[in-house]
Amino acid sequence: MKTITKLWIGIVVLIILSPLGLILPEQFKARSAWGEWGTEEMQKLVGYIPRGLEKLSSIWNAPIPDYAFKGWEEKRLLHLSFAYIVSALVGIGIITFIMIGIGKLLAKKGD
Amino acid sequence: MHIPDGYLGPTTCGIFYVAMLPLWVTAAKIVKKTLRAKQVPMLAIGAAFSFVIMMFNVPIPGGTTGHAVGGALVGILLGPWAGCIAITVALVVQALLFGDGGITAIGANCFNMAFVLPFAGYYIYKAISYNASIDAKRRVIAAGIAGYLALNLAAGLTGFEFGIQPFLHKTASGQALYCPYGLNVALPAMLGEHLLVFGWVEAIVTALVIKYLQKQSPEFLEEGRKN
Numbered sequence: 001m002k003t004i005t006k007l008w009i010g011i012v013v014l015i016i017l018s019p020l021g022l023i024l025p026e027q028f029k030a031r032s033a034w035g036e037w038g039t040e041e042m043q044k045l046v047g048y049i050p051r052g053l054e055k056l057s058s059i060w061n062a063p064i065p066d067y068a069f070k071g072w073e074e075k076r077l078l079h080l081s082f083a084y085i086v087s088a089l090v091g092i093g094i095i096t097f098i099m100i101g102i103g104k105l106l107a108k109k110g111d
Numbered sequence: 112m113h114i115p116d117g118y119l120g121p122t123t124c125g126i127f128y129v130a131m132l133p134l135w136v137t138a139a140k141i142v143k144k145t146l147r148a149k150q151v152p153m154l155a156i157g158a159a160f161s162f163v164i165m166m167f168n169v170p171i172p173g174g175t176t177g178h179a180v181g182g183a184l185v186g187i188l189l190g191p192w193a194g195c196i197a198i199t200v201a202l203v204v205q206a207l208l209f210g211d212g213g214i215t216a217i218g219a220n221c222f223n224m225a226f227v228l229p230f231a232g233y234y235i236y237k238a239i240s241y242n243a244s245i246d247a248k249r250r251v252i253a254a255g256i257a258g259y260l261a262l263n264l265a266a267g268l269t270g271f272e273f274g275i276q277p278f279l280h281k282t283a284s285g286q287a288l289y290c291p292y293g294l295n296v297a298l299p300a301m302l303g304e305h306l307l308v309f310g311w312v313e314a315i316v317t318a319l320v321i322k323y324l325q326k327q328s329p330e331f332l333e334e335g336r337k338n
Contacts, residue, residue: 003324003327003328003331004152004153004156006327007153007156007160008156010160011156011159011160011163014160014163014164014167015163017167018163018166018167020167021166021167021168021169021178022168024168024169024170025168025169025170025176027170028170028171028172028173029170029172029173030168030170030171030172030173030174030175030176031174031175031176032175032176033112033113033168033175033176033177034175034177034300034301034304035114035115035118035269035273035290035292035297035300035301036113036114036115042291046287046291048286050117050286050287050288050289050290050291051282051286051288052117052120052280052288052289053117053118053288053289053290054117055117056116056117056213056215056289057115057116057117058116059116059117059213059214059215060116060206060207060210060213060214061210062206062207062208062209062210062211063208064208064209064210065209065210066209066210066211067166067209067211084166087166087209088162088163088166090208091162091163091204091205091208091209092159092162092163094204094208095155095158095159095162095200095201095204096155096158096159098158098200098204099151099154099155099158099159099197099200100151100152100155102154102196102200103146103148103150103151103154103155104148104151106139106142106143106146107146107147107148107150107151108146108147108148
């Protein structure tokens with residue numbers, strides 16, 4: 001098997017295992033990454049929401065926020081794991097498409 | 112390490128967009144000179160790998176989470192300029208599609224993770240593995256050290272960007288407008304967790320993949336390879 005094929009299989013394995021990145025923090029009661037708190041968490045941490053932060057924090061509405069489907073915030077870990085895998089698939093699909101586009105644009109043809 | 116919208120003021124956001132622009136242009140120029148059509152799949156795999164490895168949040172029990180970026184590895188394997196393009200694409204998709212990292216902070220996040228990280232990783236690896244044969248153990252060790260140091264450099268820089276915000280932007284009453292934590296908190300927090308935990312994850316990921324390629328496909332580790 002060609003190495004490139006093996007590496008793609010590796011990526012697929014990582015996609016399938018990706019919910020570990022969701023389940024392990026839950027199991028070990030770890031909170032958000034440092035500096036990536038939502039406005040409510042910020043209120044709890046420092047007692048107020050910095051005004052500029054409040055304004056800018058909602059500047060962008062991501063279609064799949066935090067790798068979860070909208071309206072699924074209260075769902076159980078099994079659902080969230082499914083959304084996480086779908087997110088990984090969608091993200092990698094788009095990234096591969098863009099990278100091949102960029103590659104075609106920049107690469108020398110022929111060899 | 113993904114700075115969200117609202118944590119950096121407009122000055123900092125602007126400066127890093129302006130800093131990244133010539134770097135992106137240079138990356139495109141340099142990659143255009145060297146990239147062969149055959150190498151394009153590897154470029155895509157590099158970006159995909161970086162994207163998916165960032166989804167593996169590693170918990171500090173009862174504390175925060177963090178993750179590897181794979182940036183040192185991508186820099187080592189694709190070269191730092193192609194690595195910069197690959198990680199940039201991963202970060203932009205994360206920001207736009209998944210709200211992971213702010214759109215106003217894309218410049219800063221790319222500077223930390225798509226520029227400093229792969230460049231530091233690449234040069235540290237090159238320096239330590241200098242003159243080592245393709246199958247030398249020194250290459251695996253070099254990859255581990257490069258991953259560890261480069262991720263910590265990027266984390267320290269991120270902490271610095273967070274930490275200068277209260278000095279730059281304050282209301283008359285002294286409340287912060289953006290990130291409320293100064294350098295005395297942000298820098299040790301970002302550096303500490305990466306020195307203790309997440310840097311090691313990046314080190315292990317980088318070293319393991321280099322070790323695997325040594326066995327399976329040593330040609331990927333050759334400098335200026337033809338395939």
